Structures are given as structure tokens and as C-alpha cells.
Amino acid sequence: MSFRRQHRFVDSCSFGASLHDRFRRYFVVNITALTLVLSSCLPTPDVAVRNDGVLGAGGVFVVCEGLWRQNNSVLSWVGLDGTVVRDVVSVVNTSMDLGDTASDIVVRGDTIFIAVSTSRSIELFRRSSGLWIGRIPAPQGAEPYRMALADDSTIFVTNLTDDSITEVDIRNGRLRVERVPVGPAPEGIAVLRNRIFVANSGYGDLRSGEAGAGTVDVYARSDLSRVRRIDALPNAAAIVADADRNRIWVSYRNLPSRKDEVGGVALIDASSFEILRRWSMDAPRGLSLDRSSGDVFVLHSLGVSRIRGTSDTMSMVIRHRSGSGSDVWYSLAYQAEAGTLWIGNARSYVTDGEVLAYDTTGKRLLAAPVGLNPTAFAFR
Numbered sequence: 001m002s003f004r005r006q007h008r009f010v011d012s013c014s015f016g017a018s019l020h021d022r023f024r025r026y027f028v029v030n031i032t033a034l035t036l037v038l039s040s041c042l043p044t045p046d047v048a049v050r051n052d053g054v055l056g057a058g059g060v061f062v063v064c065e066g067l068w069r070q071n072n073s074v075l076s077w078v079g080l081d082g083t084v085v086r087d088v089v090s091v092v093n094t095s096m097d098l099g100d101t102a103s104d105i106v107v108r109g110d111t112i113f114i115a116v117s118t119s120r121s122i123e124l125f126r127r128s129s130g131l132w133i134g135r136i137p138a139p140q141g142a143e144p145y146r147m148a149l150a151d152d153s154t155i156f157v158t159n160l161t162d163d164s165i166t167e168v169d170i171r172n173g174r175l176r177v178e179r180v181p182v183g184p185a186p187e188g189i190a191v192l193r194n195r196i197f198v199a200n201s202g203y204g205d206l207r208s209g210e211a212g213a214g215t216v217d218v219y220a221r222s223d224l225s226r227v228r229r230i231d232a233l234p235n236a237a238a239i240v241a242d243a244d245r246n247r248i249w250v251s252y253r254n255l256p257s258r259k260d261e262v263g264g265v266a267l268i269d270a271s272s273f274e275i276l277r278r279w280s281m282d283a284p285r286g287l288s289l290d291r292s293s294g295d296v297f298v299l300h301s302l303g304v305s306r307i308r309g310t311s312d313t314m315s316m317v318i319r320h321r322s323g324s325g326s327d328v329w330y331s332l333a334y335q336a337e338a339g340t341l342w343i344g345n346a347r348s349y350v351t352d353g354e355v356l357a358y359d360t361t362g363k364r365l366l367a368a369p370v371g372l373n374p375t376a377f378a379f380r
Contacts, residue, residue, distance in 0.1 A: 049084045049369070053091035055130060056083060060335070060342055061378045062355055063105045063114055064371030073102035073116060074371035075130070077380075078355050080338075082366045085130075086352075092130040098123065105378045106149045108170065112378055113155060115144040122147075122157070122168070127380060139166055139178040150191040150221070158186040158198060165189065165198060167224070180224045183212025188239035190248065192270050194221045197248055199236035205257045208234070216250055218273060228273045233266060234258075238287040242294055245309065246270045249296050251284040265298055265307065279307060279314050286332025286343075297341060299332035304341060306360070317341070318362045333377035340365065344374030 059079040066072035074087040075098055085091060089098045099119035106113050107127060113136075114123045120143055124133040138144050142159035144166070149155055154176070155168045163184055167177040183200025184207040190197045195218055202213025214234035218227050235253040242249065248270050254263040264280040265287065279298075286299030294309025303320040307313070318341070322328045330353070331344035343356045353374045357365040 048082070049086060053085060053088065053130060055079075055085060055088070055128075055380065056081075057380075059083075059380050060333075060355070061088070061105060061112065061127075061380065062342075062344065062370045062374045063102045063376040063378075064344075064353065065101055065103060065373040065375045067350065067372060068101050068118060071097065071100045071119075072372060073098045073100060075102070075105075075114065075125070076355075076370035076374070077130070078366075078368045078370065080366075082368050084368050084370065086369070086371060088130040089125070089132065093132045096132060103144070103375060104146045105376045106147045106155060107378045108149060108152065111170075113147065113170065115147055115157060117143040117145055117160065120144070122155075124173075127378075134173060136168060136170075136173045136175070139164075139175060142166065142179070146187055146189050148189045148191045148196075150196075156189055156191060156196055158182075158189045160185060160187065163200075165196070165219075177224060180219065182217050182219075183215055183229075184210045185213070186217075187237050188250070190239040190241040191221070192241040192243055192246070192248065195219065195227070195270065196221060196224075197239050197241065197250075197270075199233070199239050199250060199252075201235050201237060201253075204235050204253070205255050208255055214252070216248075216268070230268060230273055230275065232275070235263065237284070240287055240289045240296065241270070242289055242291070242309070244291065245294050247276075247294075247309075249287060249289065251287045251298065253283060253285075265296070267312070277312055279305075281305065285330065288332050288334040288341075290334055290336055292336060297332060297334050299329060299343065303329075304332065304343070304358075317360060318343075318358055330373060331375045331377070335379050337379075342377050344370075344377075346373045349373060 056079045062076040064074045077085040099116035101118035102116045104115040110127045112127050120138040122136040143161045144157045145160040146158045157166045164179040169176045182198050185201045185203045187201045188199040198217045202208045216230040233252040238251045240249045248268040250266045252263045262282045267276045281300040283301040288297045296307045304318040328346045330346035333342045341358045345354045
């Protein structure tokens with residue numbers, strides 16, 4: 001086994017760079033201190049916050065990015081009754097923190113895997129207790145960003161800052177393939193049978209002129225060769241795979257410089273790699289699939305919409321316009337077993353966020369405080 005079992009203590013170093021919005025939040029902290037003072041007065045939901053690390057039955061883990069180079073990422077847990085453990089890692093594991101700029105989480109059995117971009121590692125914890133198991137270091141210089149569980153032994157990871165993906169053997173914690181070159185700034189990743197789909201954002205305008213920016217690359221699992229590049233997806237972001245219907249859903253945000261254009265969601269045939277249909281919307285961010293129905297839920301600037309997998313129609317589920325600086329909906333996950341939509345609210349980016357739960361009729365079920373910039377979810 002090559003899992004590394006040294007703890008990351010609170011004074012651990014931070015490294016590298018990441019998404020352009022992390023730069024923005026970093027400067028907000030260091031330049032506009034007044035924003036922090038004012039936004040700290042935001043009301044906090046009246047819920048029970050536990051400090052004993054006891055995780056009740058069910059509930060949801062929430063990965064909170066924190067702020068780039070501030071080493072303040074946390075793993076929060078929210079119970080279905082609104083009970084909260086704000087920082088599972090430090091409460092359950094003495095003198096340990098999660099690291100710098102956590103960005104994604106996947107689950108296999110009783111193990112959860114968390115990508116921590118700026119700390120350049122994947123951290124492993126017990127799903128049942130939050131106990132730390134070990135660490136898988138990223139390849140030298142790579143920053144793991146998003147992950148896709150391919151099977152019981154394999155995770156594929158996008159490395160945002162060096163334009164590559166990594167294949168990880170999660171049975172022994174080894175990097176099976178350290179780097180496979182992809183397009184500029186790979187973000188979302190999904191695996192459907194023998195194909196790997198990678199969204200190359202190009203960092204919006206920053207690298208939009210480079211070959212492969214605003215595309216989805218398709219790779220064969222057998223030899224990791226590229227078999228297709230799907231174009232015309234500017235600032236591509238999230239990908240989800242619908243194996244039952246052999247389809248891929250991709251969100252793309254378009255380029256900030258294109259003031260008169262919006263982004264949207266594209267539906268792709270996973271065999272022909274043809275774009276079957278598009279839906280336009282401003283600033284799509286979260287994308288989550290209901291595997292039983294084939295519907296997808298999309299978080300965008302006006303709230304949450306549902307695209308029906310059977311009829312390809314789109315309807316609004318929750319209407320919400322994110323406010324500037326105090327109420328910014330940041331992430332989305334759908335919990336099929338409960339029929340619940342979970343939304344991460346980053347609020348001002350520089351104060352603790354919150355998690356909101358809604359049913360699919362748009363009825364709010366709970367609100368609970370979590371760490372800064374809640375970005376990804378996993379269910380217990």
C-alpha cells in the first residue's frame with residue numbers, strides 16, 4: 001500500500017494557483033477587508049452545531065473550498081434534521097486540517113476521496129466516521145481538481161493547472177498513469193463504460209485562443225488515446241454521464257468577453273459524439289443527474305432548472321437571483337433517494353457559507369451553516 005499516513009497540520013504550506021475565480025476571492029480577502037466586516041453580520045440559520053464529531057445516520061458531506069492559499073478548506077457534515085459538524089476533519093482527527101482549496105469528493109463503499117487542489121493531494125476518510133485513512137499525493141506540480149469514479153479500483157482526476165488527467169488505482173493508492181495530456185484547463189470529467197470525457201474550459205477568456213479550449217475531449221480507457229474532440233463548448237465546465245441512456249451532459253459558461261451571449265447545457269450522444277441539443281442559460285454552474293429518470297438539474301444565475309430526459313423540455317424548479325456579495329448560489333447536488341436538491345450558498349465568498357435543501361417542487365426544507373465556499377457534496 002502506498003497511501004501516505006502523515007498528517008497535514010494546521011501550519012502546512014500552500015502551493016500553486018488554481019481557477020481564475022480563486023484569484024478574485026484571494027484579492028477580495030486582502031484588499032477589501034470592509035466586505036468581510038459587513039458580510040459577517042449576515043444571519044445564520046438557527047441549527048444545532050456539534051463539536052463532538054458525532055455524525056448521525058444519513059446526512060450529507062459538504063466540501064468547502066475555503067480561500068485560495070489560506071489553508072482553510074473544511075469538510076462539513078449536515079444531518080437531515082439540520083444538525084451540523086462544521087469541520088469534520090479537525091474534530092475527528094486531532095491537530096489535522098483538510099488542506100488548501102479542496103475541490104471535489106467521490107465515494108466508494110466506506111471511503112470518501114477528496115481532491116485538495118492547492119495542497120496537491122487526494123485525502124481519504126472513512127465515510128462512516130470521518131476518520132482519516134491516508135493520502136494519495138498528486139503527480140509533481142499537478143493540482144487535482146475534479147474526479148470521476150470509473151469502477152471499484154479506478155479514479156480519473158483532472159489536473160487543472162498542467163492540462164492533464166491522472167489515473168489512480170484506489171486499491172493501493174498508486175498513480176497508475178501520472179499524466180495524460182488533455183486540452184487547456186481541464187475541469188469536469190466523467191467516465192461512461194470504455195470512454196473518458198474531459199471538459200477543457202481554457203480558463204474563460206484567458207486561454208480561449210489555444211487549441212482545445214472550449215471543448216470536450218474523449219479518451220479510450222484501454223490505452224488513454226484521444227478518440228474525439230467535441231468543439232463549440234466555450235468555457236466548458238461540468239460533465240455528467242447517463243449510462244442507462246448512453247448520453248453525456250455538459251455545462252458551458254461561454255466567455256466573459258462575449259457580452260451578448262450566454263452559456264448553457266449541451267446533450268451529447270456518447271457513441272456518435274454528436275451534440276443532440278442545447279439549452280441556453282446564463283452562468284450555468286452546478287449540473288446533477290437523476291439517474292432513474294434521466295433528468296438533469298442545472299444551477300444558473302436565475303435559480304435551478306430541470307431538463308426532462310424523456311421530453312427534452314426545461315422548466316424552472318427554484319427561482320433565485322444570486323445577489324452580489326451576500327447571497328451567491330455556488331454548487332448543486334441531487335439526492336435521488338430523498339428527492340432532495342442540495343445547494344451550496346457561498347454568500348460573500350469570504351465568510352462561512354450555508355447549505356440549503358429543497359424538494360423538487362421548490363419547497364425549502366432546511367438551511368444550515370457550513371464552511372467557506374461549499375463546492376461539492378457526498379451522501380452518507
